[in-house]
Amino acid sequence: MYVAVKGGARAIANAHAWLDEARRGDRDVPELGTDQIREQLSLAVDRVMAEGSLYDPELAALALKQARGDTIEAVFLIRAFRTTLPRFGGSLPVATADMQIKRRISATYKDAPGGQVLGPTFDYTHRLLDFGLAEGRDVPPAPMAETGLESAPHILSHLGGEGLMQAEPDGAGAVPDLTRDPLEFPAERALRLQALARGDEGFLLSLAYSTQRGYGRNHAFVGELRIGAVRVSAHLPELGFDIEFAEIVLTECESVNQFQGSKTAPAQFTRGYGLVFGQSERKAISMALVDRALRAQELGEDMSGAPAQDAEFVLSHCDNIQSSGFLEHIKLPHYVDFQAELELVRKLRRAAGADALPEAAE
Amino acid sequence: MTDSDTRRDWMGLIARAPAARLDALWPDDAPPFDWLRRPEQGSMMVQGRAGAVGAAFNLGEVTVTRASVRLSCGAVGHALVQGLDARKAERAALLDALLQTPAQVELSARVLAPLRAAEAQAQQDSARRAAATKVDFFTMVRGEG
Numbered sequence: 001m002y003v004a005v006k007g008g009a010r011a012i013a014n015a016h017a018w019l020d021e022a023r024r025g026d027r028d029v030p031e032l033g034t035d036q037i038r039e040q041l042s043l044a045v046d047r048v049m050a051e052g053s054l055y056d057p058e059l060a061a062l063a064l065k066q067a068r069g070d071t072i073e074a075v076f077l078i079r080a081f082r083t084t085l086p087r088f089g090g091s092l093p094v095a096t097a098d099m100q101i102k103r104r105i106s107a108t109y110k111d112a113p114g115g116q117v118l119g120p121t122f123d124y125t126h127r128l129l130d131f132g133l134a135e136g137r138d139v140p141p142a143p144m145a146e147t148g149l150e151s152a153p154h155i156l157s158h159l160g161g162e163g164l165m166q167a168e169p170d171g172a173g174a175v176p177d178l179t180r181d182p183l184e185f186p187a188e189r190a191l192r193l194q195a196l197a198r199g200d201e202g203f204l205l206s207l208a209y210s211t212q213r214g215y216g217r218n219h220a221f222v223g224e225l226r227i228g229a230v231r232v233s234a235h236l237p238e239l240g241f242d243i244e245f246a247e248i249v250l251t252e253c254e255s256v257n258q259f260q261g262s263k264t265a266p267a268q269f270t271r272g273y274g275l276v277f278g279q280s281e282r283k284a285i286s287m288a289l290v291d292r293a294l295r296a297q298e299l300g301e302d303m304s305g306a307p308a309q310d311a312e313f314v315l316s317h318c319d320n321i322q323s324s325g326f327l328e329h330i331k332l333p334h335y336v337d338f339q340a341e342l343e344l345v346r347k348l349r350r351a352a353g354a355d356a357l358p359e360a361a362e
Numbered sequence: 363m364t365d366s367d368t369r370r371d372w373m374g375l376i377a378r379a380p381a382a383r384l385d386a387l388w389p390d391d392a393p394p395f396d397w398l399r400r401p402e403q404g405s406m407m408v409q410g411r412a413g414a415v416g417a418a419f420n421l422g423e424v425t426v427t428r429a430s431v432r433l434s435c436g437a438v439g440h441a442l443v444q445g446l447d448a449r450k451a452e453r454a455a456l457l458d459a460l461l462q463t464p465a466q467v468e469l470s471a472r473v474l475a476p477l478r479a480a481e482a483q484a485q486q487d488s489a490r491r492a493a494a495t496k497v498d499f500f501t502m503v504r505g506e507g
Contacts, residue, residue, distance in 0.1 A: 053422040054405065056445065082405065088428060088442070090407040093418045100485055102492050110499060118495040148489025149496070154414055168416025175409065175418045189412055190419035197410075197421050229488075231374075232408055232424060239440065241366050244374035245406070246424050246444035254414065275410045277422055 023068050037061040046249070046278025047071055051320060052078025053179075053198040055248050055277050072200075072320050079321050090175075092233045092242065096252050096275070097154055099228040103281075106155045107222040108256055114152025119227060155224040156254050159269060166259065166270045185312050192294055192311060193287075197276060199318030201283040207308045207318075208289035216293045216306030220272060223256035227279050251276045253284035257292050262300050270299060290314060369461070372474055376457055377443040379477050381450040387473045392456050398430035398438065401448035427451035437462045 024031065038045055038061035048060040052075045059078060067073035103119025106112050118124075120142075159165035176191040183195065196204065211218060231244040253274035261267035272292025274284035293308035307313050317323060376384065405423035412419055428442045429451040439459025441451045461469055 050422070055408065055422060055424040058445070059425065082423060085423075085425065086402070086404040087423065088404045088406055088426060090420075091409055091424075093409040093411045094421075096410070096414050100488060102488060103495075104492075116497040116499075117492050118497065119492055120495075142491050143494040144487065144490035145493035145496070146490070147493060148486055149493045156413075157415075168411070168413035171412075171417025171419075175420055177407070177420050179420075190417055193410070193412055193419040194421070197419075228492075231378075232406070234406055234442065236440065236442065239366070239369075241370045243370045243377060243442065245377040245426065245442045247378050248408070248424060250410075252414065271413045273413045275421060 023066070032065060034058065034061040034065055037064050043279060044069070044071065046280055047201060047283075048074045048078055050277040050280060050283065051075040051198055051200060052082065053277075054078050054082045055246075072324055076321055076324070089234060091246075092235065094230045094232055094248075094250070096226065096230060096250065097157075099226055099230050099250070099252075101149055101152055101226055101228040102249075102279075103227040104152050104224070105222070106224045108224075109155055109158075112152075112155045112158075112224075114150060117149060117152070152226075154254070156256065156271065159223075159256075164268055165256075166268050168271070183315055185315075187311050187315055189291075189295070189298075192315060193273065193275070193291060195315045195318060196274070196287045196290060199287075200320035200323070201280065201286065203318050203320070203323075204286035204290055205282060207293075207314060208286035210306065211289055211293045211308045216296065216304055216309040218257050218289075218292055218296070218301070220255040220257050220289050220292060222285060222288075223254045223271070225251070225253045225281055225284065227251045227281065249278055251278065251280050251284040253281065253288040255285070255288040255292055259299055270295070369458070372461055372470075373441070373454075373458055375474060375477050375481065376454045377441065378481070381445070381447045381453075383477065383480065384450060384453055384473075387476055388453065388457065388469070392453075393433055393460070395431045395433050395456065395459070398432055399428065401427050401429040401451040403427050403446045403448070406442075429455040431455045431459055433459045433463070435463060 038057050041061075041064065042057075044064055045057050045060045048063055048071060049055050049057065051071075052060065052063070054060075059081065060074065063074035063077040064071075066077060101114075101117060101119075103121060104114060104117045106116065110116070156165055160167065171190060176188060176194070178191060178194055183191070187195070210216070212220075227249070229247050229249050232246040232248055233242045233244050235242050251274075255272035255274075256269050257272060259265075259268055259270045270292065272288035272290075272295070274287030274291065276284045276287060290308055293306070294311050294314060296303055296309045303309055404426055406426050407423050408421045409418045410421040411417065424444065425446050426442055426444060427446055427448055427450065428440075429448075430438065430440045431452070432438050437459040439455040439457065439462070441454035441458055443451050443454050457469065457473065460466070461474075
């Protein structure tokens with residue numbers, strides 16, 4: 001059976017014209033510049049870069065404008081654009097120890113070398129709406145100390161010296177890349193971290209919260225959270241040296257979790273790790289907790305069947321573009337499928353004699 | 363510093379510089395040159411390390427543009443710059459070539475020094491803002507001392 005599939009072109013064109021107009025909004029209100037989005041909605045820009053898995057604030061700002069502020073739609077635009085870019089190569093691993101720190105806190109050591117640096121945080125604000133912002137109040141420049149920060153080595157490196165912190169094994173062989181090869185299970189940690197780094201913040205937040213509430217319980221401390229700019233280096237084979245070709249802002253979280261020890265290993269602490277493009281500590285902490293939960297099997301912990309411990313569950317569902325792609329496809333025409341189901345239900349009802357029953361049961 | 367250290371330093375400095383600043387510092391017409399590679403937009407995969415020090419993993423990509431030029435004197439310049447600005451990549455490749463010629467002295471003073479100063483200033487300002495938000499703990503004595 002054929003069903004009409006043509007005839008939508010004019011409706012689609014007009015719908016898109018209306019979308020264009022709706023995006024613009026009231027023309028008496030000045031149009032928003034992508035520079036304004038980049039500068040003044042920078043955390044939205046950061047989220048689009050993180051989940052779009054492409055660091056470019058200009059593009060992310062444009063995507064947000066085009067998507068009318070819909071984060072996932074903007075991420076979709078970035079992912080689509082990314083596929084058009086040839087990849088020239090890979091960077092050397094970024095050295096987050098050399099980060100130009102804007103914020104750096106530890107919940108485990110009050111007096112860690114380098115100190116507790118709050119940075120531009122929402123913490124300790126009273127979460128009261130600031131009506132002055134609606135009127136465009138003056139924003140004074142932030143205070144500056146006489147001197148800059150002293151160096152701030154990774155806090156967990158101090159624990160490593162005593163053997164209290166599990167060492168991070170070096171990688172062996174090629175670094176897996178889920179943008180090149182389909183995700184397969186069991187997924188090694190490098191692949192899991194890649195998937196989590198571009199995963200949906202809301203999904204990871206919920207999963208991380210579920211581990212705190214007891215689904216795969218593994219009590220985590222925030223050993224360190226740091227936000228700031230790092231240089232990105234690449235080796236240029238034609239020249240035979242490395243250059244620091246880019247600077248990007250990252251958020252890094254290292255969680256500290258207890259490990260009870262086993263027959264072969266003494267008790268020590270283990271790490272969960274989160275690293276995210278831009279400033280996004282909610283995502284970085286969530287990522288660290290979920291990374292740690294996904295290490296349960298490797299560490300010989302109780303597999304309680306909690307969702308956050310199930311790599312297949314987590315990694316297959318954390319990507320909001322994959323998820324929304326499949327979810328939203330069901331709104332597209334399924335006329336033929338539905339006709340078939342309709343026929344089937346009618347047939348079953350006939351077979352059961354249901355159609356013969358009177359409307360009223362009595 | 364060796365020659366290659368000096369060159370990697372300026373290549374990085376120019377690659378990270380805002381295009382507008384580069385243009386403002388060096389708006390001149392370029393000398394005649396041939397393209398070895400016209401500006402080409404692409405990406406580089408950025409890697410992190412598990413637990414900051416362990417095995418490498420792929421974090422996500424960053425946009426870049428690359429270009430290569432040859433001046434009539436034979437000097438070859440390469441650029442790999444952050445972002446998708448073709449003009450910036452062209453200017454960066456030309457500067458890389460010119461910095462290998464006797465023009466180096468003048469261009470170092472005119473372009474590299476201000477870029478370096480601006481980068482250092484931005485870092486210093488950020489570090490001082492951050493330092494102003496550093497917590498100075500003091501201990502409160504409870505009860506009667």
